[in-house]
Amino acid sequence: MFRICSTRKLPQHVQDYLTTYATLDILTKEQRESPETFVKYAADADGIITSGMRIDDAILSRLPKLKCVSTSSVGYDHFDTDALKKHGVYATHTPTVLDETVADLTFALILATARRVVELDTVVREGRWAGRPAEWFYGVDVHHRTLGIIGMGRIGEAVARRARLGFEMDVVYHNRSRKPEVEEKLGLEYVSFEELLAKSDFVVLLTPLTEATRGLMDDAAFQKMKSSAIFINVSRGATVNEQALFKALSEGTIRAAGLDVFVKEPTPTTNPLLSLQNVVVLPHIGSATHATRDDMAMLAATNLIAVLEGRLQEARIVPELQSLIKES
Numbered sequence: 001m002f003r004i005c006s007t008r009k010l011p012q013h014v015q016d017y018l019t020t021y022a023t024l025d026i027l028t029k030e031q032r033e034s035p036e037t038f039v040k041y042a043a044d045a046d047g048i049i050t051s052g053m054r055i056d057d058a059i060l061s062r063l064p065k066l067k068c069v070s071t072s073s074v075g076y077d078h079f080d081t082d083a084l085k086k087h088g089v090y091a092t093h094t095p096t097v098l099d100e101t102v103a104d105l106t107f108a109l110i111l112a113t114a115r116r117v118v119e120l121d122t123v124v125r126e127g128r129w130a131g132r133p134a135e136w137f138y139g140v141d142v143h144h145r146t147l148g149i150i151g152m153g154r155i156g157e158a159v160a161r162r163a164r165l166g167f168e169m170d171v172v173y174h175n176r177s178r179k180p181e182v183e184e185k186l187g188l189e190y191v192s193f194e195e196l197l198a199k200s201d202f203v204v205l206l207t208p209l210t211e212a213t214r215g216l217m218d219d220a221a222f223q224k225m226k227s228s229a230i231f232i233n234v235s236r237g238a239t240v241n242e243q244a245l246f247k248a249l250s251e252g253t254i255r256a257a258g259l260d261v262f263v264k265e266p267t268p269t270t271n272p273l274l275s276l277q278n279v280v281v282l283p284h285i286g287s288a289t290h291a292t293r294d295d296m297a298m299l300a301a302t303n304l305i306a307v308l309e310g311r312l313q314e315a316r317i318v319p320e321l322q323s324l325i326k327e328s
């Protein structure tokens with residue numbers, strides 16, 4: 001039997017699946033609280049399931065039996081992939097199963113910011129609704145506007161499909177490499193980063209967090225956007241310079257923002273962005289529906305067991321660690 005530690009509670013059917021192959025320990029908050037307590041309880045684990053815990057050289061050096069860390073998320077910026085490679089530990093993630101759910105949430109933020117849903121909900125609740133909507137209730141249209149997607153990957157494509165088919169929007173995108181087949185299928189236009197910022201009524205950020213995308217949306221980027229444009233971030237908080245975003249929103253450089261992610265999570269209530277009316281904020285819930293979180297947990301579990309059993313081709317191993325397969 002393998003030994004698996006999970007840093008979070010898993011759905012019962014996922015736990016049942018895992019316990020046919022392994023002894024499973026769900027670590028308590030105290031046990032996973034610090035790297036010291038974590039390595040103590042995970043010391044002889046063959047596999048770890050997590051969804052945001054930082055796994056780096058310091059941790060890996062103290063987990064000699066570890067063969068695989070499996071994250072129940074598609075993003076894996078909490079893993080130091082160089083350290084994993086050095087220690088010969090595989091990392092798996094959960095792409096694809098969450099694409100449609102995250103795309104729905106992205107559209108929820110687009111609609112909520114454009115039509116000021118949260119702000120005007122408060123107006124009604126506070127008894128400030130007096131007669132027919134005054135002009136200060138007005139928002140902006142989503143349909144037939146231009147959507148710019150930075151990071152046209154799996155989720156980006158699901159967002160673009162909604163925009164094209166449901167809202168008849170023009171969609172431009174920017175990646176490091178073009179995707180001619182997606183361009184043709186959905187009728188998208190590839191543009192430079194600068195052109196996307198200048199053209200779009202809605203700018204949606206959907207890249208992974210990497211050294212290249214850290215702080216991508218800075219003062220200069222917001223300056224290039226239209227003053228009527230809305231910025232949506234569903235990627236990772238650190239792809240945006242929050243001070244620059246606050247400045248852009250409070251000085252009218254851009255119209256509004258919808259944010260599912262923050263540099264520090266949970267973001268403190270003192271974050272200046274929370275003081276702005278033209279920002280809709282969510283607690284990192286892109287994939288958070290019952291069905292999708294169940295699918296992600298099950299994929300994280302099957303990925304881990306596949307690696308532990310040596311069925312490497314069946315696991316969703318992160319791209320940076322694919323080379324370990326070739327070496328094994």
Ligand SMILES: NC(=O)C1=CN([C@@H]2O[C@H](COP(=O)(O)OP(=O)(O)OC[C@H]3O[C@@H](n4cnc5c(N)ncnc54)[C@H](OP(=O)(O)O)[C@@H]3O)[C@@H](O)[C@H]2O)C=CC1
Pocket residue numbers: 074075076095096098102150151152153154155156174175176177178206207208209210212213234235236260261284285286287
């Ligand atoms: N808020 C939430 O709850 C969720 C957030 N996410 C975030 O969304 C991210 C995207 O997920 P997913 O669509 O599955 O990932 P994919 O890898 O399928 O897509 C990411 C895209 O970003 C592009 N990209 C990468 N680096 C750059 C760069 N420097 N400049 C421009 N484009 C870049 C890639 O294209 P190319 O390589 O050609 O540049 C790729 O097409 C995740 O990594 C995660 O951080 C995901 C799920 C839920």
Ligand SMILES: O=CC(=O)O
Pocket residue numbers: 072073074075076098286287
């Ligand atoms: O943020 C969530 C993810 O799956 O990545």
